[in-house]
Amino acid sequence: MKKFYTFLIIFVGASIGGSLRYLIGLLFTVSSGFPWGTLFVNLTGAFLLPLLIHYLHDKFHLKANTVLSLTTGLLGAYTTFSTFTADSYKLFQNGNYVMLSIYLLATMVGGFLCAIAGNYLAANLATREYLSRKKES
Template sequence: MKKFYTFLIIFIGASIGGSLRYLIGLMFTVSSGFPWGTLFVNLTGAFVLPLLIHYLHDKFHLQVDTVLSLTTGLLGAYTTFSTFTADTYKLFQTSNYMMLSGYLIATLLGGFLCAIFGNYLAANLATKEYLREKKES
């Protein structure tokens, strides 16, 4: 029964994440051919994941199922490696090498920098929280 509950909570998170990704894709539809929507969801996902894992989980003592729902479910469906790969191939196929290079750099380097910033922010928030609690006691 526990595994079914875990499956269900991830399923709910994935439904929300996939729906958010679709809505953002609609918002970022442009005629330039550059996949702004995919870039946005992947960069914001790279930023939010460490915040969820390192700050919110610790601060609110979230249950494992809640963390799985938010990370594997919501963010797993929200971010998309398969769409990134398809967009990359589409830019390659159209010989748009400048846009392809920019997209690869923005996604890979940008994702890495967003993850670093998310980890930094999580650590900073946790430290401030710890110092505030220590000061109050």
């Protein structure tokens, strides 16, 4: 029964994450052929994942199922490797090699930098809270 409950929690998070990704894709639709929506969700997801894991989890003492719902469910469905590869292939197939290079670089290097920024923010927020609590006591 516990595994089924975990499945449901992840299912709910994934439903929200997939819907958000679709909505953002609609908002970022442009005629240039550059996949701005996919880039946006992947970069914001790369930033939010470490922030959720390292800060919000510790600050609010989230249960394991809540963390799974937010990370594996919501952010797992929100970000998209399959669309990233399909978009990359489409740029390649259309001979847009400059845009393909920019997209690959922006996604991979940008995602890594966003993850570093999310980790940095999480550590910074946690340190501030720790020092604030220490000062109060």
